[in-house]
Amino acid sequence: MTIRTILVVSFDLFAVIVAWICGLLIRFNFVLPPDYSASPDALPQTAAILAALLLIQATACHWAGLYRGIWRFASVPDLKRVMKAVAVSTAGLLIIKAIFIGPGPVSPRAMLVLYPLLLTAIMCGGRVTWRIWKDYRQYGRKSSGNGKPVVVVGAGNGGAMLVQQLERSPNWRVVALVDDDRKKWGLDLSGIPIRGGVDTLPGVLADFRAEHVILAMPSASPSIIRRAANIAVGAGARVFTVPDIETLMCGQVKIDAMRPIDVEDLLGREPVHIDTAHVHQLVAGRAILVTGAGGSIGSELCRQLARFEPERLILLEASEFALYSIAEWLSHHRPGTEVVPLIGNVQDDARNEEIFSAWQPRIVFHAAAFKHVPLMETGNAWQAMRNNVYGTLQLARCALRHDVERFVMISTDKAVNPTNVMGASKRLAEMLCQALASRGGTRFEVVRFGNVLGSTGSVIPKFQAQIASGGPVTVTHPEITRYFMSIPEAVQLVLQAAAQGKNGEIFVLDMGKPVRIADLARNMIGLSGYTEAQIGIEFTGLRPGEKLYEELLADAEQTLPTHHPKLRIARSRPVAPDFLDTLQTWLEQSASPDDEAVRRAIQRWVDEYTPARHDDIGPRASGAAPRAERAMAR
Helix, strand or coil, rough: CCCHHHHHHHHHHHHHHHHHHHHHHCCCCCCCCCCCCCCCCCHHHHHHHHHHHHHHHHHHHHHHCCCCCHHHHHCHHHHHHHHHHHHHHHHHHHEEECCCCCCCCCCCHHHHHHHHHHHHHHHHHHHHHHHHHHHHHHHHHCCCCCCCEEEEEEHHHHEEEEEHHHCCCCCCEEEEEEEECCCHHCEECCEEEEEEHHHHHHHHHHHHCCCCEEEECCCHHHHHHHHHHHHHHHHHCEEEEEHHHHHHHCCCCCCCCEEEEHHHCCCCCCCCCCCHHHHHHCCCCCEEEEEECCCCCHHHHHHHHHHHCCCEEEEECCCHHHHHHHHHHHHHHHCCEEEEEEEECCCHHHHHHHHHHHHHCCEEEEEEEEEEEHHHCCCHHHHHHHHHHHHHHHHHHHHHCCCEEEEEEEEEEEHHCCCHHHHHHHHHHHHHHHHHCCCCCCEEEEEEEEEECCCCCCCCHHHHHHHHCCCCCEEECCCEEEEEEEEHHHHHHHHHHHHCCCCCCCCECCCCCEEHHHHHHHHHHHHCCCCCCCCCEEECCCCCCHHHHHCCCCCCCCCCCCCCCCCEEEECCCCCCCCHHHHHHHHHCCCCCHHHHHHHHHHHHCCCCCCCCCCCCCCCCCCCCHCCCCCCCC
């Protein structure tokens, strides 16, 4: 038994004596009657009662586990243990009263109430007092009046936990809380005033001269978090958030593990829930081939597919470093999954045949593609067609030859009413999948969605780099809008579509509301702690092939609902019978057509393709750089 335990046990036993004596004094108004003060039996009987109570108390405290707790962190569980021990001690007092029924003074009936109340107060009070003292010595002198003033949004459980933990931090000083629950307005939480709703945040920040806001709403919906964040950013505050409720529940981090809020929080979408049992049934025990496995979508596909216990994951990638990176991640985080990393190009039919013969994939996720609109528009149009269309054709025909069960192609919203070569090439790839679906055997499915946050070539990393270098942030047009979703969300819906696809469908993901890129830029500037006066926005004009608004469905298409609320099926026009033959003949020509020849050829098959012309669209803001000097922004 340690010295600490001996001291704690001694305190609890001493509490029994104090509670008994004080109870008697209170019972008799601090004047003991002769039976207790002058009787020769009083002292022996009192000593016997106390000895019995001390023995019962020691046993009860040990049984209740009271000495497993640390006083420094005394909390509700410790107080519950105290109550259990006191209950046992009170039961012992009842037994003592039944035994001491002979002559002489006995314990008054009032002691059955006074003794447990006083004993509980002393034992609990001692522990709480010790904790307050230790907290003050360790944190109070450091944090009192110091630290950066901060306003906490959310006065619920998350806010209460956060305030409690920040009280011990020398870096932060919570000065106020705001919450949309009107019942809490005007109240205090741990001594901190709740000043009003979230809309009052700008005024509260000004009143306390605070420049920092922490969103303590771990269970709130993305729309609520987005609204609060937008108000805080609009008030010029640096905004932080706490982990989501799932992360907290898993015990991975504490409530005070804050991070700066990012643009994904401002664009926050409701969490995606998929039929994991159905996806597991599709993937488990099968060899899966992922093309473009090192790209943004391909690598996330590999990560999520590994969760569903495939027989093996075959990674096909043209970039050596990208392939190495995802293979290393899988070997570290999913060591139980067999991973086959292969260098190759989907245009290489011999390499495709070698891979399918050796590794026999049963499901193919085709994510390999050239995706950058301006790069594919000028000087690279033929390469876009060779990679995005011919590569898909070669891979799909190889899948047919080897009786692959499913072929899932990743497409884009730019395939809808395309105005650029990249979008048109993806529409042609969709059409050839539709044509091959009628051949029987392999099921062909297409999944179409818009921009994903953080992907290679995405606007967000570019804006971050421009802000870090002092600006300006370049945006092509004041009104340009795009759909955004997170990479994990997109991939989850791809898996859901793959699991429920029958054959030949084009699945369209629910991309939510479009976002103005200029507003995105302003939010990112605010999140970085700058104003638009410090980091300006420069409009540079639309780039080759770019359009102001993306679409998810072509004019002639209709959609059908599916079992999943974020998936719909596009019913597009039928493909001409000779489509594949004429397309393949053109793709296999030995010459390399120039950009204009490629555009003319596309119009033979894609009726909705209308090449964009931006010759008359220049910079839309004063001070914009000449066209030759403009940085690409998207």
